[in-house]
Amino acid sequence: HVQLVESGGGLVQPGGSLKLSCAVRRDITSRRFCTGWFRQPPGKQREGVASIDNFGGKSYADSVTGRFTISKDNTANILYLQMNRLSVADTGIYYCAAEVGCGRDTIATMDPDYWGQGTQVTVS
DSSP: OEEEEEEOOEEEOTTOOEEEEEEEEEOOOOSOEEEEEEEEOTTSOOEEEEEEOTTSOEEEOTTTTTTEEEEEETTTTEEEEEEOSOOGGGOEEEEEEEEESOOSOOTTTOOOSEEOOOEEEEEO
16 A cells, blocks of 8 residues: 655745655565556646655656656655746646555656645646
8 A cells, every 4th residue: 555645835926946745654565566657737737846866866757857856765765856947827726646556657757656636736
């Protein structure tokens, strides 16, 4: 079982920054574990934003490359998403996600088994 708890969302002006955090708690022993961030804009389907694969490789959606940075504190088991130069198009509910038994997945191929409850990011 894996538990994911996001925090750090809020309201920010265009051009501003926010940092999201996700506390990762798991009671499974699989060493093959990938984590990532997804988002759901208003009225649209959920989409991948960024991920870290089982080997530490990072990938990003084209729309956030160069503006967002995903990182992970393996000691504290916290996943981060630093978001800079935010625009109105970045508005949405952001979800932390985890996939067990993965390999060199990218954000495009990640197929999460677990999801956090989501945190709202509003750029206005």
